[in-house]
Amino acid sequence: MHQAPLDHWFVTQILTHEAALLRYLHRHWPHPDEVLDLRQEVYARVYEAAAKATLTQPKAFLFTSARHLMTDRLRRSKVVSIEPMGDFDPSHVLVEEVSPERWCGGRQSLKWLAAAFDQLPDRCREVVWLRRVEELSQKEVAKRLGISEKTVEKHIAKGMRLLADALSAGDPVRPPTASIAGAADAHPYAE
């Protein structure tokens, strides 16, 4: 595959399962601080494999790669963990319906986005809003807020990371009024 289609494939077929992948890694790996490292490594492995051959079942391949990676790491580590590791078999993850909806549109994704956005620190939230919603350039944002362009750039970089994490953190913070979900479910949707 060429670079651009491969990148697109990776974003739409692999990254959309990030929340499920993180749940899977957290469930089976006893060291939470290493999960980020595992995630990155799994992504890199999948990307490299896809560059060489067409993967017909991207989701299954992603979880199998995650399992192999954990097994490899366990073998290499000198210290045998005494914590219960459970079964690495990802089959139960595959039947669990994890919708890639939040990336691909739909009403749910807006709620996720709102929750993710609300978690940003004040200044960062303001900068992201001005840049993305009011569509000011970074330069204009700097002028409006009376801060340096470099600072705006830093806030943007920070916002990007925090939004990415929040969007994949699994279920969003539940809104205090539960009726939103109930009312939304009353409407049938079709693709």
Next chain:
Amino acid sequence: MPTLTPNEIEARAADWLAQRDSGHWGASDVTALDAWLAADTRHRVAFLRLQASWAQSDRLQALGAGWSHAGPPPRGYWHAAPADRRAQMLLALRPARASHRPTPRSRGQRLVRAIAMAGCCALLLSWSWRNYTHVDVATYRTAIGEVRTQSLLDGSQATMASNSRIDVRLARTQRDVSLVRGETIFAVAKDPQRPFAVAVGGYRAVAVGTRFSVRRDRDDLRVVVTEGTVRLDAPHTDGQTSPSSLLPAGSVALVHDGSVLVRSMALSEAKQLLDWRDGWLVFRDTPLQDAVAEFNRYNTRQLRIADADVAHLRIGGSFRWDNQDAFVRLLEAGFPVRASTHAGEIVLRSR
């Protein structure tokens, strides 16, 4: 290059993206970024991940569509019921009260100052209130067989199909259009401070700057989005917040009997639904009764179907809506249909 931790890689990827976003971005930066991405697949995947979620964040615009104040709404704004949102908006519009301590002055001096201030305030208030509350109201109609593009005062364009009526209210913080009947394509002038909403029977299609059409058949509603994004808010019933659907370009939303059906189709296909603007009606495997209903929207001389056999014939093709005769001739030539004219209408029956 020393191996970076995942955290450092992600931070570096974010720096690249933020720098590219800043506009300070030259050919040497492109080369340097390409080299960094090629150096390690972990760099590339971290970069792709942040790029993808950042691209998602442009849908914040859809969230901002109801917010008309500069800067972001307060936290929790979108989790509040619409009524609370209005209150929050008003709260944000109110200027922050500066705390000040009066310096001791003579009573008379203070009284004079107070009266002068009150006078100024009253003047300023009445002037700004007039500006603030100024609303342009207009109603536009098209006759049967007329398709017209109407420029609105905010710079938006409304292309109205035959036999349509829209009521337009342009206020300082809000642009409201009510589609009373028919169908209209809106090319909305961009103005994030003033969301553009088209209301039909309690449903509202809210846009920031985009191109979409709204069509009304009695209580049914169809929204076709051909550019940008539109948010469709359902009417809110007592005690319940209204569910919203986000419609990206290429979406067709159908509202029937209070339920919303959203289809996403190829953009070219969605645009075909709006070909009436150029004088065409496009059918694809369409039951004849639907095609006839479509023709009847555009012509005073109505087509009438006399029996079920004719009603269920399926037809396809592109037809000029102002050339009813050609359509009828083609039907007679290609299908077992006979047409006869009675008292100003054309009756179609099976042969």
